[in-house]
Amino acid sequence: MTGKRYSAAATVALICAAVVVTAPGAAYASPAPPRPTDPAPRSDKSLEQVRKDIDELYHDAGVATDAYNAAEEKAGKQSEQIVKLAKDIADGQAKLKRLQARAGAAARAQYRGGGLPDEARLMLSDSPGQFLDGAGRIRQGEKATKGMLTELERTQEDLRIYAKDATARWKKLEANRKAKAASKKRIKKKIAAAEKLESTLEKKERERLRKMEEAAALKKQSAWVSSGVLKDIDGKASAQGKKAIAFATAQIGKPYVWGAEGPGSYDCSGLTSKAWSAAGRGIPRTSQEQWKQLPHVDVKNMRPGDLIIYHSDASHVGMYLGDGAIVHAPRPGRDVTITGAGSMQILGVVRPDK
Incomplete structure (x- = not known):
């Protein structure tokens, strides 16, 4: 009698075990799904x-x-x-x-x-x-x-x-x-x-991208300096030029925003036009008109406060600070900063107070 009770109990236990093993959703009923592979980093x-x-x-x-x-x-x-x-x-x-x-x-x-x-x-x-x-x-x-x-x-x-x-x-x-x-x-x-x-890049790739940008700019600047161009550039800023420089450098760290003329943000020509306006000299609003209307000077004769116009279409401008550097508003996503004057393709130089 006792043996039959144990036998019945064993049968119930086996049935319960079978139910548990075959129950849908049980953690150990099927192997874990494969993890998606991370995208290969860009070369x-x-x-x-x-x-x-x-x-x-x-x-x-x-x-x-x-x-x-x-x-x-x-x-x-x-x-x-x-x-x-x-x-x-x-x-x-x-x-x-x-x-x-x-x-x-x-x-x-x-x-x-x-x-x-x-x-x-x-x-x-x-x-x-x-x-x-x-x-x-x-x-x-x-x-x-x-x-x-x-x-x-x-x-x-x-x-x-x-x-x-x-x-x-x-x-x-x-x-x-x-x-x-x-x-x-x-x-x-x-x-x-x-x-x-840019948003498709991983965080590490964005950091590599920024370093690539800096390296490319440094390479161009080094080539420009190595050409010996700076040895003949020794002009001194005019009184108005010093005021324009003081205004422009005071904006360092403010973001680039297209069409902006301050006080909280600037685009490239918004910065230069406002800087010279603060110095008491009104100049055209855009880099292309600055190139067209302001007197041109040779690179070797430029002095701090002059404006360097970049690219063949005169689409960018920065203010020369001396020692081969400019202050400029680079592009969306970047802030007003100082960089090498030769880090971009120079079209020419103009002087607002000639």
Whole structure:
């Protein structure tokens, strides 16, 4: 009897064990799923290509930023011109209203005199004295009336020209608004593409990428210095140049933001234009216009405070500090910093206070 109880108990135990072993979801019922393999780290060669692609995207964004800034500057000037034209039109309309009132008063006076002005009725007088006096008054009246009519016509013509000019300015303003919007779209697209490309990198790869950027810049700077260019550069900063340098270097550490002119952030030409404005010298807003409009100087004759324009399309600018260094706002994702003047392709040098 006891043996049967043990036998039954053993049977129940075996059934329970079988249920546990075959129960779905049991930790030991099936082997662990395979772990996904981590992506293979990029080689230095492929990472170098990523660096070049990112540089190209940010360069294109810089070109579009210059176009945006140029359109912004033009729009500002055109708005000022439109405001002035609006004032001229308002003044002209007020003047026209006064002249029309005078002409109306003269017409009403003539009507009250039976169709003859007072001067004409005096000529019909039997008194010679009154006649001579009336003749003089007629000549004066004719002269005044002719002058008033001429002024009236001139005022009407001025208003027509003002209105035509205002219409043309509005059309240009609208064209610049569209150009600005198109540039803004290109900037955002290029920056987004660069950021997306950079976001695919692992943390260690991003660090390697930054070191690659620094190494590439150092290599260019070393080649520039090794050319002997600095041995002839010994110019001293002007008083205004020192003020511009003091302003620009005080912005070190502030972020690059396209289209920004401070005080919390800058793009490359926003930094240089504001620095020289702080020194009392207004210069064009964009690096391309700085290159076009400011006096050019030879690299060997440059002095601290001068602006170095970079790339064949004049899409970047930095301020020379002396000893082969510049201060500049590099690109999105970077801060205002000091770097080697020869770390990028130099187009030329311009001097704001020549």
